Amino acid sequence: MKKLSGLSLGLLLITSALTQAQTKDPVVEGIVKEATENSQLEKLAHELLDVIGPRLVGSPQMQQANDWAVAKYKEWSIPAKNEKWGEWRGWERGASHIDMVFPRVKSLEGTQLAWSPSTAGKTVTAEVIIIPDLADSVAFAKWLPSVKGKFVMTSMLQPTGRPDYNWQEFATKESFDKMKKERDAQTEAWTKRIAKTGYTGRTLPAALEKAGAAGVVGSLWSKGFGVNKIFGASTKKIPTVDIALEDYALLYRLAESGHTPKISVKADSKENGLVPTFNTIAEIKGSTNPEEYVILSAHFDSWDGGTGATDNGTGTLTMMEAMRILKKVYPNPKRTILVGHWGSEEQGLNGSRAFVEDHPEIIKNIQAVFNQDNGTGRVVNLSGQGFLNAYDYLTRWLSKVPEAIKAPIETRFPGAPGGGGSDFASFVAAGAPAFSLSSLNWSYGTYTWHTNRDTYDKIVFDDVRSNAILAAIMAYQASEDPAKTSREKSVLPSNSKGEPGVWPAVKSPTRKGGVE
Template sequence: MKFLIFTFVGVVPLLSLGSGKAIHKNDISPRTFREIKEEIASYEDVAKRIIDLAVYGRAQNRSYERLALLVDTVGPRLSGSKNLEKAIEIMYQNLQDDGLDNVHLEPVKIPHWERGEESALMLAPRIHKMAILGLGSSIGTPPEGITAEVLVVTSFDELQRRASEARGKIVVYNQPYINYEMTVHYRVRGAVEAAKVGALASLIRSVASFSIYSPHTGFQAYQDGVPQIPTACITVEDAEMMSRMASHGNTIVIQLKMGAKTFPDTDSFNTVAEITGSKYPEQVVLVSGHLDSWDVGQGAMDDGGGAFVSWEALSLIKDLGLRPKRTLRLVLWTAEEQGGIGASQYYQFHKGNISNYSLVMESDSGTFLPTGLEFTGSENARDIMEQVMSLLQPLNITQVFSDAEGTDINFWIQAGVPGASLREDLQKYFSFHHTHGDTVTVMDPKQMNIVSAIWAVVSYVVADMEEMLPRS
């Protein structure tokens, strides 16, 4: 989800630059933009070495092979599960074996929810066993399930108009897919809005750009003062079928059974490794992805790929014998899928050093061939990032877009730290997002090589420049 950030600063002296631009004196010393541009251009050979190693050299396909080994062995990694803790143990050892600095685990308390056995059986107008996935933190049904008529709606507005029809029924949302940011509100709020009008349960059309009868799970949130009702995702195909049935005047009856349970919060960890800075070790460029996933598929795309290209970025830099001026810090987040729980606790613990964070980066939109970098920061910082991205001309991926995003880095971005993410193929991403189809088969090793190269070049150059990125 994107966040709009408005920053108001006082008037500060400006320097006139040889390029015709002005830059804030308080942010970029007496150096002109031309001098900064020349400094960045001096990294052309280093950038080429990183690209060659990642895409054509002995490191090619390494991030893919590492990812496949973990997710094939461990499987999906739901918050609170033994699989997640096993993956953290393995990654802790892997990062040590890779020779990275300061490898350690930072404790986090995370939610523990399990879906249990679940089913949805249409009893009328015909017998039809439906594919479902319970939504995260949903309560379960009674052991005998809930059997009730269905009310099909296409929006929250329609639900309000037909509120008198909803009491004692199962609300089915057949909302059209517009984009993830807009449509995901039905998954997050669907149960609450249905409960407000007296529904017994809610079934949400999967938030998906494409479907082959595949339900998509994900996070949903209850609201204080509103009854908690069971909620699950159904396939696009079944949602549309029930909408057609209802339009023809058919009475639809479903028996819903869900064994979901929530347990007390449990202990987990964010996994951290570094390349310690040679000149300004207290200053940080943070590179990240999340290690947890939902409990379906393998969590290979979301977000195994993002976690492993972030690791690969540090591996590439280390393999070339490079040590930037400031510290490169890899963080593999825990419990991102429950709303950035691990990242929130990391922010609370480290925000006292916020002035030392030059850039926060997160890969969590797949590792398909990107079209460029998404960036949030001041105009001066954007000018610098455009020059950094120009070093990726050999890959023909140089664009800088607006609105960096990532559940785990938004805490820092909202506080004014520059942030970066990748502009990916979201049509493909949301076809597999939170489904049984999120497996290594979705991944492309050659595209992961390119993403790793981009991630390594950007993080290294920003970490090695003489000054941090300007905040204004």
């Protein structure tokens, strides 16, 4: 091997450094620098989650969030608007006060469900009773008048408030197995108990209301310490409240042992009639192909047991921050970069389905959609959603992402088309290449998905910052790519019956919701 002179070696090193400098992308570097040195995530999270709060469709907070986002984009010199897609039952949550007043006094942890009727400014005090285990629906019909003037418990008594992982860590195997066996038997017995009433869990509250109950009391435990799912009420005149497992179990045991517990409930809420519902849309106009679109996507609405921090505050923050950064370091994209903050995803992808239905001119010219909606964690999964050639362009774009962000991401190609779950599915059904930036779990399903614990403190800002960088770089690469993305679909495998796989169908949104 010929030994290089000092001059030759120096020239080689300089040439190598210049080559490396030439391969570095200043836009990618600018995105990373802005995201790490001038992040707005914490400020945005505080304004959205702490100040505005949860964003139940039809609530004043949802409208406030729409207006806030438009103002924020305009502050960043990004044109934005609220685009009406429908109407929804307007409902405004008030304070919930729930106390046990007999056989002793104790404040209880609980809240009314979304769309629950109020107690009309009054405090309602009544005995708490349990749905009995009766022979059949005839026996239940005879018992039903006895609910008049009482609060009725409609959830089973959970045998433990400890999550299974806590049992696995500390219990003997015999004790853990015994608990699970007893819990399974108890769950099966409760399911049969409800079935024998002749009603379902959904229709039973209406029957209790018609019979004159003072209110419906439930507890939808989310299988973690101190955490419950908070969904919507089905009663029209009496309040429906959810009480935390620990307090619900206390009331249940007292009622079961004949100590006739009483609770007082004051549930404030306000009906606002039908109100307009919106998607918030903002865009950075393309300079070369403005009629072609790269879409950043996240639903804006939430349930309102917490503040919707990880479902989908973090997805919203990711896309807002990505747009802010792109406007600063990539202000003249080749294709138009549009962000959609969709309404009423939680009730069936309604906002995004309406956008797909209302904008065929955009849908046919989509280069790619990137959606984020499953918690605070860094992105670790990306599927081709059944698009045959997704591998070609997604991996090409991913190659420009910093290794620390790209390395944990598992890809699946061509993958299978998502039929629901989040807003990317609205676009996939229409044949547009749309992809879910799926996140690391962080106990999402148990602790924050639709729960009373989905709050600001659960956000892992380092992960969200990583996701904003990823979304911005992928949008930049999709915009710059000289080639239009292929929409060719893969042949789907047969189902369990041997029938050919079918691509998900386009579904129309519910444009008037919350009313019968």
